[in-house]
Amino acid sequence: MVKSVAAPQAKGKSAEDKIFGANNRAVALTEKLGADKVINGTVGSMLDEDGNLIMLDVVQKAYKALTPKEIVAYAPIQGYPDYLEAAIDQCFGESRPEGYIRACATSGGSGVLHHVIHNYSEWGDEVLTSDWHWGAYGSMCNDNGRKLREFELLTPDGHFNMESFKANVSDMVAKQYNTVIIMNSPANNPTGYGLSDSEWDEVLAFLKDVVKGKDKNIIFVSDVAYLDYSGEKHECRKFFKKFGNMPDNVLIVVAYTCSKGFTMYGQRMGAMICVTPNKDIADEFVAINQYTSRATWSNSNSAAMKVMANICKDPAKVAELDAERAKYFHLIQERADLFMKEADECGLKYLRYISGFFITIPMEGSQKVCDELEKENIFLVPLGKGIRLAVCSVSKKKIHGLAAKIKATLDAVGAKQ
Template sequence: MKKFIRENIDHQPIVDNVFKIVNLANDAIAKKGKENIINATIGSLYDEGGNLVALDTVFNTYNSLDNRTKAKYASSFSGNPNFRKQVYNWVVQDTKLDLCHSVIGTPGGSGAVSSTILNVLDEGQTLIIPHIAWGNYKSMATIANCKVQAYQMFDGDAFNITSFKETCHEVMARQGKVLAIINDPCHNPTGYSMTVEEWNQVIDFCNELSNEGPVIILDDIAYIDYSYNLERSRDYMNAFNRMNDQVMIVVAFSCSKTLTSYGLRCGGAVILARNQEDVRALEILMEKHARASWSNIPNAAMENFVKVTTEHKDEFNEEKGKYVDLLRKRYEIFTSEANQCGLVYYPYKEGFFVTLKVEDDDLLTRFHEAMLAQDIYTIKVNKGIRVALCSLSVEKCQGLAFKMKDILDSL
């Protein structure tokens, strides 16, 4: 049956639970009217009127670009030089990193994550991910013929450094190399952000572990620009300066979220290491991989990012800031009600989602289904229920935690 296609690969079709539930919610809206449905499924930023946010400062700039800028190929497979430079500036901002670096332009943060997995691990090796995580990490590992092993994200309300260390030790002992994803700040789907001290502990541990083999941390910062304290959002990167020459960090940056430009497929992988030759070695592989897969990323998307974040930086930050404030308002309502009624959620600090904590798998399924039956549409994740505050209006957030707790108590 599979004679025409690759044999040595997982042949299961994509199981996209998100789109399935999104469609159910849309059907319900069509039948019963949107005022009667809680649709907490959509992982993009929506305004209070239920419309996708497309920032004026971003798209007016895009629309002012010359048609030829939009038509043109990029000037290199690794991205236009001015884009690569500006991604680095934007990602690190005021942090002074004393590390060698390079940036590869990628189709969104997805391209940065998948290219890192493909070019760091050999087939059959294991990628380390958090136990609650964006589902695509696993898909990306699978398509690269790699396995995944998860560390527990939390110890109480803190990052579970013990589990992280144990998992890394196990994988290192098996394959003599570690590639571990940390999705921070604004972790999807819990909204957790690690403290500077937690990052210091991670890097100190990586240095120690690197006695046994190379250690690569893939820091997925997709939601960083929705931190509630933007000025401090890059402080943790100072911890990177502690790393030794056997440790590498790749920061995966997404223009999709930062600019609300999901469809423009633009982002970057920022490679950081002590030695230039190590940076260059990964840069070469990533550039070849780009050439051999997507070739190059949209020229206009790169030019737009540069213009928005330099020429229109203040207006852009101001416009986006209003939505960061809106997210905070939604979160304050939802979590204060959850606290009042004892609805338990994973430690949230900032970001697009809050995730309810339900560790019993059977209860989790029943809870999710019971909410669907009452027209509350959410996404079931590992050991939890993801509530997309990013697309839920303040009005819809009001009273939601109470309704959820009532449903949970009735099971």
């Protein structure tokens, strides 16, 4: 029997997940054989066509221009005011919704999710998200004494499953005082799906209706981690306008991150942004969440906030930022288009992809398929109902022929789609 001194609720926890495990094996093999001999489709960061981690040029220059004080000073718990203003502006762009809008700095987008789960759901509550989701959602819920509940994201023909969404929300509203919903759109991880305008309209109209006249609340978390690589800058943000004019008992919280849009993955910088028609709710949002920041990680990364704020103060730098993002958005789309074209040619099914870092191949027996692919030096992420491919990090040269290899392996092991 393994000796343990952990408290009962902490026993059995383990940090390594399937993504990091597969990536670690891919990295080790790459060091042994060379990068040209390994396909690592696990990395959720942008890599260029030579396999190098991308840091936007405008961000590199802004880092090098920081003063010592900007690098090492303690930041305010809520975050620097100029950073918070920049985060709101970068998030919403021309589609800022009506209402009271407040922001608090967080440790990446993960910090937003932690705070919402911690402060807006109760011990033992369920938190709702789609069946296709980032695996850390479940860990965050479990570590806070909550349970992650799933609705079916897609219908068989590849559209948003409104029926499943409504049924799950209605059931939760009947049982809980607060219903926290995490919606990762656009560029859903792991599918690349995003809600259409009409789907957003129906979702938000339903949320208003389901708590109308009730002493119940909806806390709707819009996880936009991949926003800046989901489409044309202004077009992909238009749905934010729909977040205005919601009732008092539907609080919108946007999970904004600098990880992807500013390529500051490891700097752990984000912001939680609320939209509400009620000033008291907005003031409470700041008060309780900056308190939890103080009680969790204290204050946020000063250097990262200053880099972002300094870029956003200069229109020329913002233009450079936009151009670089557009360049890499198109590169990712080219990789995705190539994979989908070849998948269609060989009969490999994939979930509906619109934009984003990942494509998902649905199947039974994903672990067995991934294990076999690793024998061919191909590393992908096994999910409960499929395999995730990171088109953000696999070059077009390596994408070419990959669909056929996956299809052949799938058939060889007898996995079903």
